[in-house]
Amino acid sequence: MPVEEFVAGWISGALGLVLGHPFDTVKLLGFFKGMSFPIASIAVVNSILFGVYSNTLLALTATSHQERRAQPPSYRHVFIAGCTGGFVQVYCLAPFDLIKVRLQNQTESRARPGSPPPRYRGPVHCAASICQEEGPRGLFRGAWALTLRDTPTLGIYFVTYEWLCRQSAPDGQNPSSATVLVAGGFAGITSWAVATPLDVIKSRMQMAGPKHRVYRGVLDCMARSARQEGLGVFFRGLTINSARAFPVNAVTFLSYEHLLRWWG
Numbered sequence: 253m254p255v256e257e258f259v260a261g262w263i264s265g266a267l268g269l270v271l272g273h274p275f276d277t278v279k280l281l282g283f284f285k286g287m288s289f290p291i292a293s294i295a296v297v298n299s300i301l302f303g304v305y306s307n308t309l310l311a312l313t314a315t316s317h318q319e320r321r322a323q324p325p326s327y328r329h330v331f332i333a334g335c336t337g338g339f340v341q342v343y344c345l346a347p348f349d350l351i352k353v354r355l356q357n358q359t360e361s362r363a364r365p366g367s368p369p370p371r372y373r374g375p376v377h378c379a380a381s382i383c384q385e386e387g388p389r390g391l392f393r394g395a396w397a398l399t400l401r402d403t404p405t406l407g408i409y410f411v412t413y414e415w416l417c418r419q420s421a422p423d424g425q426n427p428s429s430a431t432v433l434v435a436g437g438f439a440g441i442t443s444w445a446v447a448t449p450l451d452v453i454k455s456r457m458q459m460a461g462p463k464h465r466v467y468r469g470v471l472d473c474m475a476r477s478a479r480q481e482g483l484g485v486f487f488r489g490l491t492i493n494s495a496r497a498f499p500v501n502a503v504t505f506l507s508y509e510h511l512l513r514w515w516g
């Protein structure tokens with residue numbers, strides 16, 4: 253199994269993350285004070301995503317990354333490989349994402365006057381507390397909603413990227429850096445726009461603990477959120493998600509493509 257896609261995915265994920273840092277800091281009210289937690293988590297998740305995507309395409313089409321411009325895979329194969337990458341990365345992403353959401357929420361409520369002292373002292377303390385109170389399975393709370401969010405949206409992510417690259421690069425030629433930046437940026441925006449409704453539901457399910465089991469499942473959470481807050485609830489965070497998605501994913505794809513060409 254070729255591993256360079258995993259390494260390129262890790263490095264490009266880390267670079268994208270550096271760019272997304274100011275957005276995450278605004279979004280999370282200062283939660284990401286340092287870079288070590290996001291680099292150790294999101295960059296590894298990106299490595300799994302790109303590595304599984306590329307190796308699934310190799311299994312489906314028998315073409316390596318270097319051969320794919322001359323023999324482009326069908327969009328169906330790109331979609332299946334993207335969904336597979338999305339599905340597999342969820343099992344690494346779920347605990348990190350849960351910790352992020354729990355810390356984010358505590359930072360947001362701390363901004364309110366008279367709020368109680370913080371429950372978690374940082375990412376490691378948060379993980380340890382969840383394990384202690386809910387058992388290791390507690391770290392996977394909301395993983396099902398995350399799977400529903402990421403499996404189809406990552407298929408859409410790679411199809412959008414491929415489609416945009418093929419529109420401007422002649423057959424068999426590598427797309428220019430400008431094309432890769434634009435295609436990567438729009439792939440990020442499109443996938444996050446589609447992912448936002450389930451992102452809202454996923455975060456609500458992650459906040460529910462074993463003691464106050466607020467929702468009976470994903471559908472119950474959707475129905476109750478829509479009933480209580482209207483359909484607009486599904487688009488909460490859409491603007492900041494999209495504004496962050498363009499630069500992060502433009503840089504992620506640009507560095508991923510260049511690293512593979514350089515090693516190729």
Ligand SMILES: CN(C)C(=N)NCCC[C@H](N)C(=O)O
Binds near residue numbers: 265
């Ligand atoms: C819609 N979703 C979940 C995605 N497109 N995920 C892949 C992009 C990952 C990138 N690090 C980011 O955070 O945008």
